[in-house]
Amino acid sequence: MPGTRIGEKALTCLLYLSALIIIGILLAIVGYIVYKGLAMINLDFIMQAPRRAGKEGGISSTIVGTLYLTVLSLAIAAPLGVGTAIHLEEYAQKESYFAYLVTLTAETLAAIPSIIYGLFGFVFFVIYLKLGWSIWSGSLTLAIMVWPTITRTAQEAILSVPREYRENSLALGASKWQTIRKIVIPAAIPGIVTGMILALGRAIGETAAVLLTAGTSLGMPLSPADPARSMSVHLYMLAMEGLSMERAFGTAFLIIILLLFINYLANRSMSLLSHNGG
Amino acid sequence: MEKAIKMKSRELNLFYGNFQALYNINMDIEENRVTALIGPSGCGKSSFLRSLNRLNELIEGSRISGEVFLDDSAIYEKGINVVELRKKVGMVFQKPAVFPMSIYENVAYGPRIHGIKKRSELDEIVCRSLQSANLWDEVKDRLVAPANQMSGGQQQRLVIARVLAVQPEVILMDEPASALDPISTxxxxxxxxxxxxxxxxxxxxxxxxxxxxxxDYTGFFLHGCMLEFNRTEELFLNPRHNKTEDYITGRFG
Known part of the structure; x- marks a missing residue:
């Protein structure tokens, strides 16, 4: 039937087109930001502190603030997330109500918009715990936000470790914890690291939650008790208040570079996982 | 001559939830002998094997009644250290699951778990275990190579070396040759x-x-019961039970 043939061709064309559009959009965004931002990038922009609210100077304090926030939030969320995953996969009874509750919580947390985390962090950490606008408040808020991501990926990584490894280890007289520590976690580590890197990327890009909890101070943050402005927040302020579009694009460019680098790391550890054969 | 009995089960019943997998198993396992368990799939022979080192406990909802003895101690008694039991009763599984680490580390895993830290001591155990498993000559020059690059037959012998390194007294083998080619078998x-x-x-x-x-001895299992247990020649030449005869002559299974 000629009708079906034409229909099939049209469908193939449409599918091809949609794939093309996706690539086009990505290239347009990255291309435009590179085109607009590259002109701003030099050592001064990276190394100098912002002056006149960011209208002049560089973005050094926001880079430091971003690194501070992401590293600290990951340091809090990683043990929590991996611990949760180990509990769910290795200790909790599969049908137990508690395991169901934890999984449901993680899923719900993952679906909450980040501005809600920001509001919660603002009320709880900034005001109630009197941490003020600080790296502590920001990191704790980000940690809660990325915790489900880390849990989920760690769960999958642990689940993919063959059951035979556990049986063999236990049959050799190893305790459950020895088996987890010496066999399960080493075999799952590439997957766990991938999850952490994804979480890192999410934390770096986060604006709303950080704006409400770490503040917008342009000073160089020294201790975690200091307020800080992350690169994403800085970009938002620069663009929103019309301070300097060139600098906004310069910041955007650096964020994208950072994220691409992190994605590259995630892919690398993924391929490591497949090399080890799980 | 008095036979030395290494392990024995008495009235052993095993349940997975509501399903009864073993019925009243009474078996004497003689020291320094090979005891084979045969029977069709699902007859309970692997379940029985796994109840000898309490590995069945890993399955949620499993429970037993009756007793299993190693020498004179009842292994299901409260206060029995499962780690000590599994050191003495090692196990080789159907699929050789080598750990994703080097050949050396695979063999040293057990001794390390049990607290041996000195390198010279570990070296000696690894060497001795690999020799006992007839693997030493093939791997002595590449002990640091990843174990999962070995052939299936080598992997199975590595797993045996790993069990020997813990210095067990009893070795349980669950269809150890089913994944091997005839030469490796x-x-x-x-x-x-x-x-x-x-x-x-x-x-x-x-x-x-x-x-x-x-x-030396063979037990024939069917539907969770041990129908017959005897010296191997006896069981194969003069089976007492006609089901045994049907099975060993290939009429079912």
Whole structure:
């Protein structure tokens, strides 16, 4: 039937087109930001502190603030997330109500918009715990936000470790914890690291939650008790208040570079996982 | 001459939830002999094997009644240290699951778990275990190579070396040759013949010729019951039960 043939061709064309559009959009965004931002990038922009609210100077304090926030939030969320995953996969009874509750919580947390985390962090950490606008408040808020991501990926990584490894280890007289520590976690580590890197990327890009909890101070943050402005927040302020579009694009460019680098790391550890054969 | 009994089960029943997998198993396992467990799939022979080192406990909802003894101690008694039991009763599984680490580290895993830290001591155990498993000559120059690059037959012998490194008294083997080619299987059977001089071996097998070749005693399992237990020649030549005869002559299974 000629009708079906034409229909099939049209469908193939449409599918091809949609794939093309996706690539086009990505290239347009990255291309435009590179085109607009590259002109701003030099050592001064990276190394100098912002002056006149960011209208002049560089973005050094926001880079430091971003690194501070992401590293600290990951340091809090990683043990929590991996611990949760180990509990769910290795200790909790599969049908137990508690395991169901934890999984449901993680899923719900993952679906909450980040501005809600920001509001919660603002009320709880900034005001109630009197941490003020600080790296502590920001990191704790980000940690809660990325915790489900880390849990989920760690769960999958642990689940993919063959059951035979556990049986063999236990049959050799190893305790459950020895088996987890010496066999399960080493075999799952590439997957766990991938999850952490994804979480890192999410934390770096986060604006709303950080704006409400770490503040917008342009000073160089020294201790975690200091307020800080992350690169994403800085970009938002620069663009929103019309301070300097060139600098906004310069910041955007650096964020994208950072994220691409992190994605590259995630892919690398993924391929490591497949090399080890799980 | 008095036979030395290494392990025995008395009135052993095993349940998975509401399903009863074993009924009243009474078996004497003689020291330094090979005892084979045969029977069709799902007959309970692997379940019985796994109740000898309490590995069945890993399955949620499993429970037993009756008793299993290692020497004179009841292994299901409260206060029995499962770690100590599994050190004494090692196990080789159907699929050789080598850990994703080097050949050396695979063998050293057990001794390390049990607290041996000195490198020279570990070196000696690794060497001795690999020699006992007939693997030393093939791997002595590449102990640091990843274990999962070895052939299937080598992996199975590595797993045996890993068990020997813990210095067990009993070795349980759950269809150890089912994933091996005929040459590797022949090597494994030779190895079993050597190992039985120092260890007590219980082997589950689907292969009746294998049971006849390697074992001294054979137990025939059907639907969770042990229908017959006897010296291997006796069981194969003069089966007492007609179901046994049907099975070993290939009429079902």
């Amino acid at each position: 022949a090597r494994l059977e030779e190895l079993i013949a050597i190992l039985k001089t120092r260890y007590t071996i219980v082997i589950v097998t689907h292969n009746m010729q294998q049971a006849a070749r390697v074992s």
